[in-house]
Each structure stands twice: as C-alpha cells, then as structure tokens.
Amino acid sequence: MLLTLLAATAIAIILLHDLFASAMLSGIFSLLSAALFVVMDAVDVAFTEAAVGAGISTVLMLGTLALMTSTREKAVRSFHPLPCLVVLLTGAVLVYGTLDMPRYGDPTAVVHQHVAPRYIEESYQEIGVPNMVTSVLASYRGYDTFGETCVVFTAAIGVLLLLGRPRNHEEEEEL
Numbered sequence: 001m002l003l004t005l006l007a008a009t010a011i012a013i014i015l016l017h018d019l020f021a022s023a024m025l026s027g028i029f030s031l032l033s034a035a036l037f038v039v040m041d042a043v044d045v046a047f048t049e050a051a052v053g054a055g056i057s058t059v060l061m062l063g064t065l066a067l068m069t070s071t072r073e074k075a076v077r078s079f080h081p082l083p084c085l086v087v088l089l090t091g092a093v094l095v096y097g098t099l100d101m102p103r104y105g106d107p108t109a110v111v112h113q114h115v116a117p118r119y120i121e122e123s124y125q126e127i128g129v130p131n132m133v134t135s136v137l138a139s140y141r142g143y144d145t146f147g148e149t150c151v152v153f154t155a156a157i158g159v160l161l162l163l164g165r166p167r168n169h170e171e172e173e174e175l
Contacts, residue, residue: 002036019065027058040104044133052152060159067163 009029016022030053037046102109119136127135137145 002032002039006032006036019068020062023058023061023065026061027054030054030057044137056156060163063163 006029009025009032013022013025013029016025030049033053034046034050037043037049106112119132119140123132123135123140124130127139129135129138
C-alpha cells in the first residue's frame with residue numbers, strides 16, 4: 001500500500017505544473033518514505049527522513065518558491081529525451097546491481113551470520129550503552145555518522161549562503 005502511495009505521489013509531482021503543490025507533495029512523499037522505513041524496522045532512518053525530507057527540505061523548497069514564480073511554464077520549454085535515457089539507464093544498472101543481493105529478511109544472509117549477532121551479544125559489554133541502535137551508530141559506525149553529519153551541515157550552509165545572497169539590480173531586471 002505504501003509503495004502504491006509513493007508511486008502515485010511521484011507521478012503527481014511529475015505531472016503538476018504548480019510548484020507550490022509539487023513542494024507540498026514532495027513533503028508528503030518524504031513522510032510516506034519515513035512510514036515505509038518504519039515498516040522495514042529502520043526507525044532511525046525513518047526519523048532522519050521525516051526530519052530532513054519532510055521538514056527541512058520542504059521549508060527550503062517553499063523558501064525558494066517565495067523568491068521565484070509559482071509555475072513551471074517559464075522553466076520547462078520542451079521535452080529532451082537524453083536526460084530521460086540517462087535516468088532509465090542508471091535505474092537499470094542499479095536494478096542489475098541488486099540482483100545478487102540476498103532477499104529482504106533472509107536469515108541466511110551474511111550480515112545475520114556474523115555482524116548482527118556480535119552487535120546483539122557484545123555491544124553492551126564493549127560500548128556500555130544499553131540501546132543497541134545508539135551503540136552501533138555512535139561507536140561502531142561513529143566515523144560514518146560523523147561524515148553524514150558533516151555532509152548535511154555543509155549542504156545546509158550552502159543553501160543558506162545561496163538564499164541569503166544579496167541580488168544585484170541587473171539580476172532583478174533579468175527576472
């Protein structure tokens with residue numbers, strides 16, 4: 001059901017010409033994605049998706065819309081098949097790359113034979129944190145989590161610099 005709603009929302013975003021409605025539907029898409037992550041027992045990823053995807057991204061898109069027109073008519077002039085071909089080719093390569101992955105929830109997958117039992121049995125003794133997810137994210141994957149935090153921080157600073165940039169009079173006349 002969630003995948004059907006995600007697909008319907010994505011199609012609606014593509015077909016709409018009103019950018020405000022597209023921004024709002026993008027927020028709904030992020031909330032549906034967060035719900036899907038909860039169903040797949042990835043609550044930490046769901047929380048991040050809800051906060052960043054539905055929260056911050058929607059606010060930034062609406063802030064950007066306040067600086068421009070509300071329709072796509074001036075931006076979209078004609079259909080170009082090359083970007084569509086690149087997206088379809090990239091999608092096909094990604095699907096091909098997942099063919100040798102174990103099925104979702106497969107108890108015989110490699111990750112369930114070595115890594116997961118070690119985290120479950122030894123994380124409290126090694127880290128001293130009672131919450132297993134926190135011990136994995138904060139200690140075992142600490143550098144990875146720090147890197148993700150730096151990427152999000154850098155992106156936020158970049159967006160704030162772009163939105164806060166003063167305009168020249170020549171730029172305003174062109175708009």
